[in-house]
Amino acid sequence: MNLKLLICALACLVHYSTADNVGRDIKISGGTPASLGDLPYQVFVGYNLGNGTYEFCGGGLINSEWILTAAHCFEVKKDVSKAFVILGSVSLNTRPVSVKTIITHPNYISDAYNYYDIALLQLSNPVKESASIGFLNLPTFSSPAVGTLMWTAGWGLTQSGIKPTQLLKVQIPIVAQSICVNAFSDGKYNETYFLCIGDGKGKDTCQGDSGGAVVSKVNTTDTRWTVYGITSYGPEGCGLQGNRGAYSRVFNYLDFIKSNAVTSASSTPHHCSKALIVVLIAFALLLNL
Ligand SMILES: *[C@@H]1O[C@H](CO)[C@@H](O)[C@H](O)[C@H]1NC(C)=O
Ligand SMILES: *[C@@H]1O[C@H](CO)[C@@H](O)[C@H](O)[C@H]1NC(C)=O
């Protein structure tokens, strides 16, 4: 529960509130610290405001170059030179890396319905999987069954302006769509675009957690986590009794992801050139013979 709130606090700093016009509570109520390697896909997505401060979201690494996050994190902030990412760290003590491309979903309209709240960031330099850095699998079905416990995580703040220090993780269940339809009484919640997740008992994500992946290993024997949701929006006040959150339904956006998150040819040409060298050497040997 605390975890969710903590996550909440993280999210608060971020665009979550500006995009949704929902002022979520920024107080952390508690959480479970994540250990390095627990959720190795988790990245910190920052955006320098140019005056020594930054805003941030969470994100999830889906391959060597691309990070899945929320569109509302970048609705007006699209200057790649101001964006940065921290990978493979729970305490944010490793060097930030640069971003070369920001792609928000073309149908995303801020302050409308929050539909299409999904974005992709491309790292300037590809990374490899390691004990602390891992890739997410994309889902092969729309949602785990109602009741399935999902993991999500984020860096929390105790108050605005205080730097986040520790990644917190929380487990929250998939719940029936009708719960969010009723909870978000503005009539905008639509299950095509979202998953409804939350135990309603205090485990929650919050503004700073926006863009973070909601994952499970349901129906997979893969060691990698599968991403089903992206933290998008929630009611005012994080972690309050009865709260549920709306999480972008990743399965609905597979076309967008697969058509954009294409890794550059670096690894393929590398192998090709290796093969080519082998062939050339073989040829040289043959000629010598
Ligand atoms: C930094 O810039 C942002 C965006 O312009 C502004 O909201 C914030 O108050 C500024 N913070 C400081 C400490 O100047
Ligand atoms: C796992 O897959 C089966 C068959 O596709 C499906 O019926 C079941 O609901 C899935 N389990 C969960 C928890 O989603």
Ligand SMILES: *[C@@H]1O[C@H](CO)[C@@H](O)[C@H](O)[C@H]1NC(C)=O
């Ligand atoms: C949800 O969105 C889908 C796809 O745009 C649409 O067909 C459907 O009517 C919407 N449902 C509600 C309840 O608005």
